[in-house]
Amino acid sequence: xxxxxxxxxxxxxxxxxxxxxxxxxxxxxxxxxxxxxxxxxxxxxxxxxxxxxxxxxxxxxxxxxxxxxxxxxxxxxxxxxxxxxxxxxxxxxxxxxxxxxxxxxxxxxxxxx
Amino acid sequence: xxxxxxxxxxxxxxxxxxxxxxxxxxxxxxxxxxxxxxxxxxxxxxxxxxxxxxxxxxxxxxxxxxxxxxxxxxxxxxxxxxxxxxxxxxxxxxxxxxxxxxxxxxxxxxxxxxxx
Numbered sequence: 001x002x003x004x005x006x007x008x009x010x011x012x013x014x015x016x017x018x019x020x021x022x023x024x025x026x027x028x029x030x031x032x033x034x035x036x037x038x039x040x041x042x043x044x045x046x047x048x049x050x051x052x053x054x055x056x057x058x059x060x061x062x063x064x065x066x067x068x069x070x071x072x073x074x075x076x077x078x079x080x081x082x083x084x085x086x087x088x089x090x091x092x093x094x095x096x097x098x099x100x101x102x103x104x105x106x107x108x109x110x111x112x113x
Numbered sequence: 114x115x116x117x118x119x120x121x122x123x124x125x126x127x128x129x130x131x132x133x134x135x136x137x138x139x140x141x142x143x144x145x146x147x148x149x150x151x152x153x154x155x156x157x158x159x160x161x162x163x164x165x166x167x168x169x170x171x172x173x174x175x176x177x178x179x180x181x182x183x184x185x186x187x188x189x190x191x192x193x194x195x196x197x198x199x200x201x202x203x204x205x206x207x208x209x210x211x212x213x214x215x216x217x218x219x220x221x222x223x224x225x226x227x228x229x
Contacts, residue, residue, distance in 0.1 A: 036218075043117075043203050043220025044156070100171070101146075101205075101218055103156040 004088045009108040012078050020073040020107055022088030027068050032091045035062065035073050036101070037084040044087065044103075047073065083111045116140070117221035119204050125227045132191040134224050136204030143209040145187035146218065147171075147179065150201040162187055163209065194228045201225050 005023040012018045024033065034049040048055055048062045050071070055062040061074040075082055087106040120135035138145065146161040148171075158171030160179040168179050176198060180188045187206075191198055202225075205218040 041222075043205070043223050044218075045220065046217040049217075100158055100161070101156070102158075103148075105155055 004090060004104050006086070006088055006104060006107045008105065009110065011110045011112065013112045014080060015077050018075040018078045018082070018109065018111075020075075020086050020088075020109065021070065022072070023070045024088070024090055025069045027090055028092075030092060033062065033064060033068075033071050034089045034091050034101070035060070036087045036089065036103075037082075038087070038106070039081075039084045047086070049091075078109075078111050080111050080113060083109055085109070117204055117206055117219050119202075119221040119224050121224050122222060123225050123227075125229065126191075126194050127229055128195060130191075130194050130228075132194045132226065132228075134189040134191075134202055134204075134226070136187045136189070136206075136221055137185055138187075138204075138206040138219070139185065140206060140208070140219065141184065142206035142219075143184075144207045144218075145181065146205040146207075147177075147187065147189045148203045148205065149173070150203060150223070156203065159189065194226075196228050199226060199228045 032049050032051050035047040036044040037047050038044040048057050048060050050062045063072045085106040085108050087103050089101055117138045126132050144163050147159045148156045150156045157173050159177050160171050162168045162181040165184050178190045201223050203223045204221040207216045207218045
């Protein structure tokens with residue numbers, strides 16, 4: 001499985017944008033980039049995923065570098081509820097391996113009031 | 114609202130006991146998963162199932178077995194619990210559509226198992 005590298009922790013202030021980086025220099029051409037987050041005392045939850053183009057949904061935006069070797073999860077206006085561990089995960093599109101989520105250590109995001 | 118439920122939030126068992134962790138999903142998903150989460154090691158896949166009565170080993174299957182007799186239910190079994198199986202156990206499910214199985218995984222709240 002291709003690896004991802006994320007900072008261990010980040011801190012931001014409430015109502016400010018947050019940019020969470022992820023490096024994946026060994027990504028293959030067909031790997032999808034997925035983001036999950038885990039709020040305290042809960043199971044992980046899906047945030048967003050993409051392949052090449054930037055993606056937006058109600059939770060966040062995903063900006064993918066042109067060479068696909070890095071990506072950034074953007075929370076446009078952080079709230080205290082966004083404090084969580086954020087995981088960047090690469091997934092193959094088909095086959096048995098596609099079913100697996102390989103979690104790294106993630107980035108622990110702290111939001112200051 | 115989609116739901117993955119796990120039978121217990123907290124469980125305390127003794128070394129050598131047989132332990133059953135149950136997971137039920139109400140989304141008619143084909144795929145179901147069991148992970149364990151430990152500090153410093155993150156989430157690791159134990160077993161997964163892509164259909165009733167079908168199972169496949171994950172990254173750390175030793176000491177565990179699974180059962181999937183019905184589509185909505187996936188059980189994790191510790192045949193003889195040991196202290197190193199003290200952990201948070203998370204169940205998840207996902208749909209398979211069009212032969213593509215990288216869909217969003219939905220997680221349960223987790224079971225914190227302590228083996229004394």
